[in-house]
Amino acid sequence: MSYRIIDLFSGAGGLTQGFIEVGDDAFKPVFALDNNEAAIATYNENFGGHGIVADIEKWVKGDVPEADLVIGGPPCQGFSLLNKKRTGDERRALWEPFLETVQKSGAIAFVMENVAQLAKSPELDDIKAQAERIGFQTVVGVLNAADYGAPQVRRRTFVLGWNTSMFVEGLSLPKPSHASPKEESSLPPWRTVHDAIADLPPAPIGTEIGDDPVLGLHFGRNPTKLSQMRYRHVPEGGNRFDLQRNAEHLTPACWIRKKSGGTDLFGRLWWDRPSVTIRTEFFKPEKGRYLHPIEHRPITHREAARLMGFEDTFEFRGSKIEIAKQIGNAVPPDLARAIARAVLVAFNSREKSTNAEENQSSRAA
Template sequence: MAYRLIDLFAGAGGMTLGFTHRDFCGGFESVLSIDNDQAAVDTHASNFGGKAVCADIEEWLKTNKVPKADVVIGGPPCQGFSLLNKNRIGDERRALWEPFLDVVELSGARTFVMENVAELYSSAEFLAIKRRAKRMGFEMRAAVLNTADYGVPQTRKRTIALGFKANLVPSFPPTPTHAQPETLLSKRLPRWRTVRDAIADLPATPIGTEIGTEKTLNLHFGRNPTDISLARYAAVPPGGNRFDLQRNALHLTPQCWIRKTSGGTDLFGRLWWDRPSVTIRTEFFKPEKGRYLHPVENRPITHREAARLMGFPDSFHFCGTKVEIARQIGNAVPPPFAGAIAEVVKEILSSRSARPKQSGKRGAKVAA
């Protein structure tokens, strides 16, 4: 019998996929997902069935009954913790962990998983979450984890907070499955998966400029760049960035970049074949937003390539417009990473491999 799963702020369902699909973990069944993005809800429903709801979670809770569940997962919107919003002015969303925990309580769940940006780990909000969870009878463990350590061809650091109702300490954080090359761990674990591993087999030339209907390649479409954009792409060498554009083709470089002599080295950069990708964000199709140029082709990465760099299988069906699908991809929890977390949750729920409490602190950057 499968464990019952509720996914809040579910997006396309990357975390649900990691919990429910046997290639990642399996053993869980989606009984409810909630998100306020209709296209994402359509994607979730298309892939998982179950009850997928498009709603504001606080409004939904006023008139609906929460179903029973074994685990509640999700990522309350992270903009309130983001480095892009250091002052947290005018952002009410950082409080959305409260209805998340309301659902945990109302569902009778024995465990929960909250995913958020790395900055959550050291925030005042995290301490408030721990206090509320403790009042509800939950213990918590948390860590900042890198998705590349769990088979995702992308370096993406996230805080994972695990809550559980048991006098046991789970095997948390999950044991890495991959390791950075030239480290001690790499002697006994496979190396990090790379961009080459993920996308090298896809056609070098995108298939048209529309989403298309062929399921396995329906996101491998291109854009219609201007002549100046094509010239700019061509001026960036393998591994290069906007500074190479300035060196190689000053006349093609936007004046704002010329005036800004310092700053991020990922803007207008090319991905490297033999490294994991940088963090895939919601506007990965715009190279001016980050290191999103193909390693050798003179174009940005396609939606299919971005989905693969997140760990989504080609069989996963996305719904919506190009922009809506890009948002779903960039906001997702990579499924292989979610699968590693799901294995820990399964241990807790089945009481297998959980170990009695021990005194003393173990490991680094793991919050008790």
């Protein structure tokens, strides 16, 4: 049996990809929505033509397709550390049409993903209360993608909900499949940057998107001579403070004045650790720890996609900046796959219970 999925705020489709990868056609995407045209072009290229560009608040007032499961990540800017006051951002409330879609589609469960800060936000109480009003119980957890096989440390809040009238037992958060090498564990260690990108050519293939299915995204910037000199003074695992110690004359004055904070700025990744969180401007080392572990350059789009957990067969559409946003905003497919397996266990358990009850009723008749 295939369970139908609606993916809201789908982006490129990292969540859908994870559910697809469970295999055996267990989950079938039937509809996706995002307000970004390039992201939907990517989604449709990989999953079919059922993704649309739309404003969810207007769309949900019309006909909503039937589904068994609604997944998605309402925009997280309202919870972001970049918006510490958490005021004046209506995007915080987009979980409301998300839950309205759950109700109108007839879905029996949902998976909502957001930034880690949601777990400590007053909005989480509102989300849980609204879910309860429409008959859903929830379980919440902050999960690290590295614990589920992604070569990236990325902590996100997941809210799993299920219709209490449809399940004898509810949904559970997935158990980790990997562990930090610093922990005493029988699980495999976290996957590393080396595991993910070491086989790619050391030098980018030009500065533009290419036609090669694998190397087409392995392109780089054209850094200035000053930038190239700066890169050479940052060791593996180093950052802007190493640049200042090793070559203060090359260090921007604003960094010299700022004595604390920003330890990832102008930082290099480590070969033997997972990547830091890949964000939308990973091609700018001044924005974070995005320098290649040993090459004197920022990571490429292909390297970022691999660090996010996308296979090389996944096809992106759009400009360089648009693709970077799709990669940085995605849910790592490895983490999504772990969520999907946990959801499938609950769905299959429900199916067995339903069949057993029907068989018992037939025998009684």
